[in-house]
Amino acid sequence: MSEQLQQNIAKAEGYLARFKNNTLGHYINGEWTLGSEGNTFDNTTPTDQSFLGKVVQGSEADVNAACDAAAAAAAEWAAMPGAARKKILHKLGDELEKRAEEIAMVESMDCGQPLRFMRQAAIRGAANFRFFADKAPEARNGLSLHQDQHTNYTVRNPIGPVAVITPWNTPFMLSTWKIAPALAAGCTVVHKPAELSPLTAAILAECAEAAGLPKGVWNMVNGFGTVVGKALTEHPAIKAVALVGDSATGKKIQAQTANTLKRLHLELGGKNPVIVFNDADFDRALDAVVFMIYSLNGQRCTSSSRLLIQSGIKDKFLAALKERVANLKVGHSLDPATEVGPLVHTGHYDKVTSYFDIAKQDGATVAVGGKSLRDEMGPGNYVTPTLFVEAANNMRIAQEEIFGPVLTAIEFDTEEQAIELANDTIYGLAGYIWTSNTGCAMRMADKVEAGMLWVNSENNRNLPSPFGGVKMSGIGRDGGDWSFDFYMETKNVCIAHDLHSVPVLGR
Ligand code: NAD
Numbered sequence: 001m002s003e004q005l006q007q008n009i010a011k012a013e014g015y016l017a018r019f020k021n022n023t024l025g026h027y028i029n030g031e032w033t034l035g036s037e038g039n040t041f042d043n044t045t046p047t048d049q050s051f052l053g054k055v056v057q058g059s060e061a062d063v064n065a066a067c068d069a070a071a072a073a074a075a076e077w078a079a080m081p082g083a084a085r086k087k088i089l090h091k092l093g094d095e096l097e098k099r100a101e102e103i104a105m106v107e108s109m110d111c112g113q114p115l116r117f118m119r120q121a122a123i124r125g126a127a128n129f130r131f132f133a134d135k136a137p138e139a140r141n142g143l144s145l146h147q148d149q150h151t152n153y154t155v156r157n158p159i160g161p162v163a164v165i166t167p168w169n170t171p172f173m174l175s176t177w178k179i180a181p182a183l184a185a186g187c188t189v190v191h192k193p194a195e196l197s198p199l200t201a202a203i204l205a206e207c208a209e210a211a212g213l214p215k216g217v218w219n220m221v222n223g224f225g226t227v228v229g230k231a232l233t234e235h236p237a238i239k240a241v242a243l244v245g246d247s248a249t250g251k252k253i254q255a256q257t258a259n260t261l262k263r264l265h266l267e268l269g270g271k272n273p274v275i276v277f278n279d280a281d282f283d284r285a286l287d288a289v290v291f292m293i294y295s296l297n298g299q300r301c302t303s304s305s306r307l308l309i310q311s312g313i314k315d316k317f318l319a320a321l322k323e324r325v326a327n328l329k330v331g332h333s334l335d336p337a338t339e340v341g342p343l344v345h346t347g348h349y350d351k352v353t354s355y356f357d358i359a360k361q362d363g364a365t366v367a368v369g370g371k372s373l374r375d376e377m378g379p380g381n382y383v384t385p386t387l388f389v390e391a392a393n394n395m396r397i398a399q400e401e402i403f404g405p406v407l408t409a410i411e412f413d414t415e416e417q418a419i420e421l422a423n424d425t426i427y428g429l430a431g432y433i434w435t436s437n438t439g440c441a442m443r444m445a446d447k448v449e450a451g452m453l454w455v456n457s458e459n460n461r462n463l464p465s466p467f468g469g470v471k472m473s474g475i476g477r478d479g480g481d482w483s484f485d486f487y488m489e490t491k492n493v494c495i496a497h498d499l500h501s502v503p504v505l506g507r
Pocket of ligand 1: 165166167168169174192193194195223224225226228229230233244245246247249250252253256266267268269270300301302401403429469473474
């Protein structure tokens, strides 16, 4: 064990002690509570399955209390001038930055993401709050739409209390990405963090409290999707649900919210293609292909899990790729040298490793990896970064979201074939195109079915740009003003110039 890893483990132990020694509850109406029933579940770290603390299993009564608090606080928060909300949200950004190291270490231990990527989590979280804070004063602005004898104008009002339901893969960043625009728009929030990674959501609520958010504006209820998530999505006070999660969960939430007719934003799964043409910048494309599936343990919605490689460079590209994949450093998430950490949970580890056999049964070749590392590395959820070749797009490894450090490479000859393969999936979140031919890039960008396409780039993010998917990857967009459109209702006001004749009946 390196000295640096030992130091990091000691530091993380310090940050984690309070979670280990106290049951983590909910944050409702500005108070920490252990809830109505007192049932708990154990939270463990995927680095070695050791205990990280007890977490309260929320009940329907706890959800009701949180929704009541969010409803009671809604009018005052919505009426607060945008400039005042802006100030509080910037203060929240300051609080996150102050606790950046703690957030990074706790997140790494809770969900297994390597520290090298989590170091940015708080900084990116703070940036999310600052970006939407700056937009808060103008959030209500609308359009002026002129007619000959009338003028229409639109204004936006916060939709009301909203539910934010987040997954475990990058829990902290995704929570901030959803909650920041909701608060800036003037909505109150009930947040349900993923049961597999609840810790940084608690730190986030503490930062909100320290920033002076009024009671009831931010509520957080821990527990399971089937109980807490379900009750939250069915609660009549909740006007909109923002989910980041699995496509199956998105479908369930669509059904659960039907009775109360809620607005939904669903950011779901993906099986994103990275398409590398013969004329691509070889080295840059190789770097991006490796980064976009093996960073964040491949537990990333926008990961490029299908490599579509043109036949002219296939052999050379795959040879270079194999070398890079075999060279990836798997290790403890707190080791600064680690590139791929343990998978979040034993259930997810079982799912990912099951594809090693599925690939062989389907006739693909395991070119690199395809192994559990439990014998070598102990009880943590460690697997070898894996590359499947000689694969076809109809195989399960090309169709199903594995959500691990596992890449499936498929050969193509022509641009038309690349489009056909790229679109032959139920998903449509992201796509990546590597070519030096601008016309080809433009044609591909036009034809590939996805909410987001990157040309000659990995997953570069721009906060004002829209983020979201098509097909089974989701409904709706956030980013920039798209977020406000989701968290606000647009109202049209039509004013006559008193020039038109009003239709007369019964005179
Ligand atoms: P998940 O769908 O199992 O869980 C997500 C959240 O939904 C959790 O908080 C869970 O408790 C809750 N939930 C589960 N059932 C529910 C129900 N019936 N009602 C209400 N809430 C319920 O997803 P996960 O396994 O935590 O995360 C991985 C998935 O998230 C992957 O499919 C990944 O692609 C997706 N994801 C998508 C994006 C995106 O932006 N499109 C980003 C990150 C992750």
